[in-house]
Amino acid sequence: MTEQSPNTCPADLARAQIELGSLKQELAGRRADQQRLLRLSNMHELLGQIATFFSGREEPEIGIREKLKCVGDFLNAETGFVLPLKRNSDWVRRAVWWHQDEDPNSDRRNQQRHFQTAITNFLKRERVEASQDILQTNPVIAADLRAHGLEPLLLFPISIFGEIHGILGFEHRQGLSPWCNTDSSLVRQLGEQYARALERVARDQERQVAARRLMEAAALAERANRSKSDFLARMSHEIRSPMSAIVGYTQMLTRGNLDEQEVEDIGANISRNAQHLLSLINDILDLSKIEAGHIQLKQSTHNIRALVGEVIDLMRVQANEKLLDLFCIIEEDVPESMHTDELRLRQILINLIGNAVKYTDRGHVTVSIRRDLSHPDQLTISVADTGIGIVHSDLPRIFSPFSQADGRGYREGTGLGLSIVKQLLGLMEGDIAVRSRPGRGSVFSIRLPLCVGNLAACKEQPKSAPTHTPGPVPARALAGKRVLLVDDGEDNRRILTYFLKEAGAEVCCAENGRRAVKQVRTAATPFDLILMDMLMPGMDGYAATRTLRTQGISTPIVALTAQAMVDDRAKCLDAGCDDYLAKPVAPERLVKTVHDYCVAKVQRLQETAVAEPEMSENLKIDPSPLWEHPKLKYIIADYVNAMAGAANQLDTAIREKDRGRLLDLSHRYHGNGASFGYPVVSEDAKTLENHLKTHAPLPSVLQAAHRLVDDLRFIHANHGRDLREGQPIAN
Structure with missing residues (x-):
């Protein structure tokens, strides 16, 4: 018991005790304020460190675990984490965990997995604002996590360019006081700093990619401009040379004083230069058509041996002019027939052989054809020369438009030939390869499908009957026309x-x-x-x-x-x-x-009235015997007179491209033309009907329709006069 002074009264003692209690409370409050200020100061210092850290990091994800530890220690948290919300996200690519206990037990890991699944599934369903504490505004998910022993938690979304890509969170130690506003502010700012760092890196990467693409585009444009400038320079020479010759020879002709042989020579020279000029233009047009997708292959079965032989004969003239030997070797296992586009294959061979002759000054050019041993359903055609060859570094350029290999020196031409060849082969499902040694020559090899579809059927199919091809047009062939x-x-x-x-x-x-x-x-x-x-x-x-x-x-x-x-x-x-x-x-x-x-x-x-295609006997009808019967004569007259109207209906259907109307009319005349003695009408109507039913291309349909119109108008104009005696039977 405290010893009291004899002069101290009880009231003074009570007052002193009250003042002492107040002083203790004031001191405790001051200590608490000092602790809050110190904690707030430490938090600001930590935020400064975080800002400095993320502003200088190229890869923010590398340092996020370190910052989770710093903030977790400050908060006295048990766990910190960053979780990806989207699969294959470009920003938050993987989960990052920090634990106060460096080696959490298996139960704890199971809790974490459940948490990750629950929170990500929830956020996929619910809209979450970028700056809100998820658990404070979503009691349902908070209760679910609490049931699995995961509380208390601070969760904030990581919003990148306005879209949530991940979750930042901390778990408090069990039994400690709940989170305060300062804690929430710290976690929110950590998430924002991390998100801004990811955005900065993304912008830097985009700028780098854009700069690289810009440099690549500039380099490509420069190369393209250089190639086109070179091409235009070559074209200027190529076009001016034949044009100058044509103009010069024309001036010679206009001045006269030339004998017959000189005039003939000048005419031949003008023609030769004009053909050369035309070939230059055709090369340019071919390339533009291919690049615009306007080339359509027309494939059919051709005699490959004969086709190559014709090209060899054509190119032998150029080879002979340079005193070169031109050989052709076709191996025995090469089939006679091949399903391909004959025109385009001819164009490819002429280009390759022409190039070989152009770049060979002495020696020979050899064309060889063989079955590909590793791919028996493919045919390999090689063109080998003993010319100047190609430098290895130039090989990738020779198939580019407007290019000629630098090592080959200037030669006349557009520089488009090999580009056209490569693109045509692409359309034909083939390819091309080249081997070359400077000073020794080059070998260009193309590989093509031997037969599109069934190779055996292509080889064994019987030769079709020869189709009628009009022979050479005789002199004065158009007399009277x-x-x-x-x-x-x-x-x-x-x-x-x-x-x-x-x-x-x-x-x-x-x-x-x-x-x-x-x-x-x-x-x-x-x-x-x-x-x-x-x-x-x-x-x-x-x-x-x-x-x-x-x-x-x-x-x-x-x-x-x-x-x-x-x-x-x-x-x-x-x-x-x-x-x-x-x-x-x-x-x-x-x-x-x-x-x-x-x-x-x-x-x-x-020949309409007497034409008799292979039909059943009851369709081989000549109208003249029917005319002898008075009533049948009028029926036929009605039929023929109606042809003019039918022809007009066909014209209208042709103009409107009305396939339905064309089908109705063709079906009608297919069925009754031969019955009235006009089998050609039935045949042409049948052709049109078949074209329509098989959805043939429109030009084929229209051509067949015009043929039927011609039939009807011809018969109406010629036989109608013979049938117009008396009045036909009224319908």
Whole structure:
């Protein structure tokens, strides 16, 4: 018991005790405030360290575990973690755990796995704001985690570029006081610093990638510009050389004073230079067509030995001019027939052999064909030369457009040939390889499918019966034929008129589509054929052709155009043209095409009444005996007179590309044409019907439809006159 002073009263003693208690409370409060200030100061210092740490790290994920430990120690937490929310995330790629106990037991690990599954599944279902404490705002997930002994927790989402990619969290030690606002603020700021660091790294990486791509694009553009500049320089020389020759020889002709032999030589030189100029343009067009996807393969079975032999004969002229030997070796196991695009394979061989001859000054060029031993369903064709060869470093460049190998020196040409070859082979499911030694020569080897589909069937199939191919067109083959030539170019009209008149044709000209339509409608004697330029001012060839077809004109129309794409041909046929010729047109091709349409077509129609395809006996009907019966005569007259209307209906269906209407009309005449004595009508209607039922390409359908229209109009114009005696029986 405290000894009291005799002078101390009880009231003073009580007051002193109260003051002492207040002083103790004040001191305790000050110590608590000092501890809070110290903790807050330590937290700010820790946040500064975290900010400095993440601002200088190239890979924030490398140091996140260290920062989890620092913050966990500060919070006196048991566990800290970063969990990925998305599979294959570019940002939070893996789970990172920190434990106060460096080696947690298996039960603890099971709890962690459950936690990771529960929290990620929850966040996939629920929308979570980037800055909120997940457990404070989501009691359901908090209760679930509490049931598994995982509490108390601080959880914050890691939001990167506005999208949540992961979770940052800490677990408190059991039995300690709950988290305070300072703790939540620290964890939230750690998550934000980590997310900003990941964003910074992402932006840096994007800038680096963009810079690298920009440099690559600039280098590529520079190489492309250099290649194209080199190409244009070569083209300037290549084009100017033949053009200068053509202009010079033309000036010589205009000055006169030349004997007959000199004129003939000059003409041959002009032709040779013009052909060279045309081949340059064709190379450029071929490459543009391939790159635009306008090349369509036309595959059929061909005699591969004969095809290669023809190319060898063609190229032997160039080889002989350079005193080179040109050999061809075809091994015995190479089959006679091959399913391929004959035109493109010929083009490939001409390119390869032409290059071999071009770059070989002495020695020989050898073409060899063999079955590929490792791939018996493939054919290998090699072109070997003893020329200058190619430097190894230039090999990757030789198949690029506009390129010629530097080591091979300048040679005339576009530098497009090998690029065209490679791209054509790609379309044909083949490939090309090259071996070369400078000064020793080169070997280009192409490999092609020997037969698309069944190789055995291709080898063993019987030879088909030869199809009829018109022979050479005789002199004056177009005598008596009237041709309307429509072209806005005066030079074109003069040249084409010369060749047509030389073949005996009577030629009328029109400079645009409107005049052509008028001349066709007002001509006293119908034209046998119309040659129609498709691109003209005013009414062009497409509009003129459609107008003529709409008016019931069935005269054959052959399109003339300088455009040479596959789509252009289809466009001409869709407009109503019967055929298509690309400018410049070789005189022989021009005359032959006109001859085929003017002569062969008329012969076919004139043979209509007597033509007897292989049919059953009851379909071999000649209408003339039926005419002797008065009632049957009128029935046939009705049938023939109706052909004009049917032809007009077909024209409308052709113009509108109405396959359904075309099918109805073709089916009708397939069934009754032969019954009335016109088997050619049945045959052509059957062809059209089959095209429609098998979904044949539109140009084939329209060509067959035009043929049926011609049949009907020819029969109506010729037999209708013989049947118009008396009135037909009314329907």
